[in-house]
Amino acid sequence: MSNLTKAQEAQFRELVIAKHGEVFTTSRQVAELFGKRHDNVLAAIENLECSDEFAELNFKVCFENSGLQNGKPLKYYSLTKDGMVFLVMGFTGKQAAQFKELYILAFNWMAEKIRTTHELTHWQHDFARREAVSVAKGTEHGQGLARRRIEKHALSQEQAAIHAKLQLCLNLIGEEAA
Template identity: 75%
Template sequence: MTAKSNTRDLSVATQLGCTVNFNNQRNSALADHSISPEQELLFSELVIAKHGEAFTTSRKVAELFGKDHRNVLRAIRLLDCDEEFTALNFELTDFIDKNGNPRPECLMTKDGMVFLVMGFTGKKAAQFKLLYIRAFNWMAEQIRTTHELTSWQHDFTRREAVSVANGTLHGQGLARRRIEKHALSNEQAAIHAKLQLCLNLIGEEAA
């Protein structure tokens, strides 16, 4: 798997991360979806969705925590975890730098990220750890919602086909089809709008 060659600027993420108050917050992104557009943008910068899973990269961790990327890669190599955990939560890949050359980086899951940053110390580091956890939780919720909307879309397609078929059988079915067509059209528009919003947030395209 090859990551995108362009790394987004996380300076805004760093600034916002420093100002977020994580103490006694009940309105988490996962709980009530009341996060601001700025937080949504921040979370989508930190955590990526691909093939229905959420992960981040060693470059993003390095940039947010203000560390040299080479040192982050070294810290990952030196982690004291077993082979199974490493295989499940870390994947060595590469990206193309600004000069067009391939460079190593590491993809990691939420568990991998948490294991890695446990050793990072300092007040800002503690805030950024919580920020990353919230970002992963938010992305997991977007992925779950996308799956639910996709199932809803499949169910809609089935019901639409039944409605069309029944409308061709007899006069009563045709009259019912006229009523159902309007309701189904509104439902289809609602599904599409909600699904597209989720896909935009997680950076994926509709099938």
């Protein structure tokens, strides 16, 4: 999904949320994107004919305080990718088809960002191990010290590249979690 435009990436950040390595959306976001009233989306979720186990895993009831109704808690659902797909498969029309495709792209985009961050973390750990070996060998003898000087330059360039890529991914993930 590296061919996404910046506008698509920005749009996807609004569609899906990432926290603790999990990707999800809310019933409010579904209602907004499909141009439906939120109470109708809540009713659609509550009337789904899925197993209790599936519902428990993919639809978490949540509440938020409303400043508009004297602090009365307002119900909404947090939906996993599977829950969202199950729900919107019942929606029809051209707009529904377009949004189904967009949501699939959004979830896949976020999963790719998370996967890339994990890969960079593993790359960083591998780098730290190789750096430690290089330092240890450099202290053993003269040839090791000469090799260490050469490796140090290459490793410092690699470390800068790792840091830049990791920082970019962390910034993207941080924006989604906010």
